[in-house]
Amino acid sequence: xxxxxxxxxxxxxxxxxxxxxxxxxxxxxxxxxxxxxxxxxxxxxxxxxxxxxxxxxxxxxxxxxxxxxxxxxxxxxxxxxxxxxxxxxxxxxxxxxxxxxxxxxxxxxxxxxxxxxxxxxxxxxxxxxxxxxxxxxxxxxxxxxxxxxxxxxxxxxxxxxxxxxxxxxxxxxxxxxxxxxxxxxxxxxxxxxxxxxxxxxxxxxxxxxxxxxxxxxxxxxxxxxxxxxxxxxxxxxxxxxxxxxxxxxxx
Amino acid sequence: xxxxxxxxxxxxxxxxxxxxxxxxxxxxxxxxxxxxxxxxxxxxxxxxxxxxxxxxxxxxxxxxxxxxxxxxxxxxxxxxxxxxxxxxxxxxxxxxxxxxxxxxxxxxxxxxxxxxxxxxxxxxxxxxxxxxxxxxxxxxxxxxxxxxxxxxxxxxxxxxxxxxxxxxxxxxxxxxxxxxxxxxxxxxxxxxxxxxxxxxxxxxxxxxxxxxxxxxxxxxxxxxxxxxxxxxxxxxxxxxxxxxxxxxxxxxxxxxxxxxxxxxxx
Numbered sequence: 001x002x003x004x005x006x007x008x009x010x011x012x013x014x015x016x017x018x019x020x021x022x023x024x025x026x027x028x029x030x031x032x033x034x035x036x037x038x039x040x041x042x043x044x045x046x047x048x049x050x051x052x053x054x055x056x057x058x059x060x061x062x063x064x065x066x067x068x069x070x071x072x073x074x075x076x077x078x079x080x081x082x083x084x085x086x087x088x089x090x091x092x093x094x095x096x097x098x099x100x101x102x103x104x105x106x107x108x109x110x111x112x113x114x115x116x117x118x119x120x121x122x123x124x125x126x127x128x129x130x131x132x133x134x135x136x137x138x139x140x141x142x143x144x145x146x147x148x149x150x151x152x153x154x155x156x157x158x159x160x161x162x163x164x165x166x167x168x169x170x171x172x173x174x175x176x177x178x179x180x181x182x183x184x185x186x187x188x189x190x191x192x193x194x195x196x197x198x199x200x201x202x203x204x205x206x207x208x209x210x211x212x213x214x215x216x217x218x219x220x221x222x223x224x225x226x227x228x229x230x231x232x233x234x235x236x237x238x239x240x241x242x243x244x245x246x247x248x249x250x251x
Numbered sequence: 252x253x254x255x256x257x258x259x260x261x262x263x264x265x266x267x268x269x270x271x272x273x274x275x276x277x278x279x280x281x282x283x284x285x286x287x288x289x290x291x292x293x294x295x296x297x298x299x300x301x302x303x304x305x306x307x308x309x310x311x312x313x314x315x316x317x318x319x320x321x322x323x324x325x326x327x328x329x330x331x332x333x334x335x336x337x338x339x340x341x342x343x344x345x346x347x348x349x350x351x352x353x354x355x356x357x358x359x360x361x362x363x364x365x366x367x368x369x370x371x372x373x374x375x376x377x378x379x380x381x382x383x384x385x386x387x388x389x390x391x392x393x394x395x396x397x398x399x400x401x402x403x404x405x406x407x408x409x410x411x412x413x414x415x416x417x418x419x420x421x422x423x424x425x426x427x428x429x430x431x432x433x434x435x436x437x438x439x440x441x442x443x444x445x446x447x448x449x450x451x452x453x454x455x456x457x458x459x460x461x462x463x464x465x466x467x468x469x470x471x472x473x474x475x476x477x478x479x480x481x482x483x484x485x486x487x488x489x490x491x492x493x494x495x496x497x498x499x500x501x502x503x504x505x506x507x508x509x510x511x512x513x514x515x516x517x
Contacts, residue, residue, distance in 0.1 A: 064413050066409070066412070084415075087413065087414050088414050088415060090413055092410045092413040094409050094410055103280070103281050103453075103457050103460070103463045103466040103467075104461060104462060104463065105463045106462045109402070109403075109463050109464070110406055112399070112403065113403030113404070116399070116400060116403045116404070116411065117414035117415065121397060121399065121403075121404075121417075122396050122397055123396060123399070124399065147461075147462070149462065165407070175413075
């Protein structure tokens, strides 16, 4: 089978992500993903959608090296995903329910945590790192709320704070898992515009993973539908009409 | 009260413990591992018993046992295929059972043992103070240097893993700090209550603080205040010091909760 569209294995800028013939099962004999090929070039803005249980989160975990494929290879920024030396360039926004901590962290504390991979873990944050953190907060429009505890903000603002956290590591690849959960429609649209802007202005590759893609449909140039494998990969406008509601993706 | 040598020593050791316990407990509470201190405490009990049996310093044996227990909990939690708080339960109960067996073998079920279970300010010696101060200073220094990394990683452990940060090593560091704290603090508040002093001030602080750093600072203030007030109260009212200290910390939680509720309504 051919490697994903337009992938040159030894090009000077490797693809942001490359899956070749990847199969994976949590329980032997019951594969979640079978023979998946997917290439994402640097600078793309891609939505990965599909029904819950269809394997998109597994695909994401494989891509980030959090799971190993049973078959096939996964390259992240041109290196095997589990041992990738450029991991610090990956800004990852986990599903909101997984973002932890009991103490009331402020926006600034959350965003500064995103700087750890660049700044190192020990001692106070240096001036240049602080500047990057402030810039990330400004970019998502939260400068005036930087000292506010995160939990006092709306769902949409919290998501923007987490995006700023991901930006603080100056990522070349931004990965968002279900970023619109618990966010109202207006804030979802604002979020999609922000991602579009980050993609265009910073040149960051954006992988947007969600069970529904309505919010980003007008912004992404490529949509990948996952259900046990890749059932659609193309421009959103080429999607068969029936599939626009992701709950119909099995039809 | 301070004209008495043993009270001066108790206040000095208590001050170290009052600062250290919440400073380390902060990271446990932040990870929703509030009871880990208790688990380590029960392993420390086995250490004390082993100390009696082998005729070595119970305090030192407790330190070794705590460190071992803390690493065991962390290992079981991350590598041992245990779920939720099973790792803690395993180490917790093994520790206390081992302690009971060792203590009865050593024939040490007596008043000496009680000073470790419930704390005893009367038994604090100058040598204890030196040990507590040295261990306490080292642990606090580690917290100060690693604060940003430790606090940041707790916010999003998986994100930190994705970026290749040494999450497991940081978790082990927290476990070792917790073990050191337990070994140091049990002199004052006792094995049965040591974890309370690590956790209650932090929960109290979280009710009113407006940032993580503020939570930590306030928790340390509450911890120190609870120890000093508790020791004073226990001296004048002739109460058990460990229990009094923890009750003061619990009262701080009630006050902070009320204050937080009132502030939230404004």
